[in-house]
Amino acid sequence: MSKYNHCESVYWVFTQLCNDKCDHCYNLSGPQGARISEAECLQIIDNLPDRIDRLILSGGEPLADKKLLFAILDGIQARYAKSTQVMLQTNGDLLSGEILDVLIEKGVSRFDIASIDRFHKHAGSRLMELAELFESRGVNGDDKDPLIEKDSYLVKSHPLSWGYWGATDDMWLGGNWARGRALEKNIWLRDPNHNFCKILSGGIGFLSGAENIPQEISIQLWRINPCCPGTYKAMGDARVEKVADVLARVAQSPVFQKINAGDPLGMGESIGISREFAEGRNAELQNVCLWCDEFFRDYFDMETMQSRFEAENGVDFKVKLP
Numbered sequence: 001m002s003k004y005n006h007c008e009s010v011y012w013v014f015t016q017l018c019n020d021k022c023d024h025c026y027n028l029s030g031p032q033g034a035r036i037s038e039a040e041c042l043q044i045i046d047n048l049p050d051r052i053d054r055l056i057l058s059g060g061e062p063l064a065d066k067k068l069l070f071a072i073l074d075g076i077q078a079r080y081a082k083s084t085q086v087m088l089q090t091n092g093d094l095l096s097g098e099i100l101d102v103l104i105e106k107g108v109s110r111f112d113i114a115s116i117d118r119f120h121k122h123a124g125s126r127l128m129e130l131a132e133l134f135e136s137r138g139v140n141g142d143d144k145d146p147l148i149e150k151d152s153y154l155v156k157s158h159p160l161s162w163g164y165w166g167a168t169d170d171m172w173l174g175g176n177w178a179r180g181r182a183l184e185k186n187i188w189l190r191d192p193n194h195n196f197c198k199i200l201s202g203g204i205g206f207l208s209g210a211e212n213i214p215q216e217i218s219i220q221l222w223r224i225n226p227c228c229p230g231t232y233k234a235m236g237d238a239r240v241e242k243v244a245d246v247l248a249r250v251a252q253s254p255v256f257q258k259i260n261a262g263d264p265l266g267m268g269e270s271i272g273i274s275r276e277f278a279e280g281r282n283a284e285l286q287n288v289c290l291w292c293d294e295f296f297r298d299y300f301d302m303e304t305m306q307s308r309f310e311a312e313n314g315v316d317f318k319v320k321l322p
């Protein structure tokens with residue numbers, strides 16, 4: 001089995017449909033959010049690595065697209081049986097006892113209520129109700145946070161557990177991402193010194209894992225990304241490509257090796273873009289993910305995995321740089 005046919009963690013936003021429409025949402029989810037079909041989702045399940053330690057299903061609000069969620073859970077159970085821990089990230093607004101029973105029966109063992117913050121409409125108002133609901137089904141609320149603690153997701157048994165958290169100004173995500181509605185609403189974190197790439201949900205370790213950070217990729221609907229914010233263009237399309245093949249392909253590129261090291265300011269060095277130049281652009285753009293967008297838009301062609309200048313003119317890009 002190829003190395004990349006095993007992923008420690010896959011974070012899949014399978015829908016951008018949501019009952020809420022939060023200002024800080026990084027992927028423009030909402031009642032009109034983008035969706036993909038059940039057939040596409042089943043295709044994606046087919047293209048996932050043969051082994052996944054944990055799969056986080058998210059959105060959007062997964063329960064706003066309940067029929068699709070149930071079909072995905074059936075597909076995951078058929079392919080991985082109990083070898084993969086299936087986790088659900090939900091805002092909790094639509095969760096009922098009846099739905100919880102079905103989710104448990106279909107293999108979800110971890111529930112994360114990711115909405116306890118001032119940006120969400122209900123901002124934790126259902127928390128006590130949800131706590132009672134989980135308790136009534138034997139879902140334990142005292143566990144460590146398995147999203148963060150590497151030790152937690154490596155456990156081989158998957159006892160039922162739940163937890164809650166939300167966005168805060170200095171949240172573990174490191175501030176609102178310069179993405180989606182947060183970008184539109186102008187509430188993204190302006191701080192060139194904050195490296196989103198080097199913390200959980202960033203690109204760090206997407207190929208190899210890092211200290212206390214699992215090897216995790218994200219799939220945004222069908223877009224295969226090294227991180228949750230997502231690169232300007234996807235590394236691949238999980239509907240038509242094997243995720244393991246895409247990872248094996250990008251792993252050869254020094255650009256992606258730098259992302260894997262959580263060092264987006266160094267990712268242009270192999271094609272002649274100095275760290276100094278990247279630092280200057282990052283300082284102007286005020287956010288390292290915006291520098292990353294510029295890099296993949298103007299300097300590096302994701303399809304050919306070459307510098308744009310080389311790809312377009314067949315000439316070494318290095319000679320043309322300032």
Ligand code: SF4
Pocket residue numbers: 018019020021022024025026027029030059060061091115120
């Ligand atoms: S932040 Fe979560 S609850 Fe809010 S719109 Fe986005 S997906 Fe929905």
Ligand code: SF4
Pocket residue numbers: 196197201202203226227228229230231232259264288289292293
């Ligand atoms: S810098 Fe690029 S690769 Fe790193 S987290 Fe931001 S968008 Fe992802």
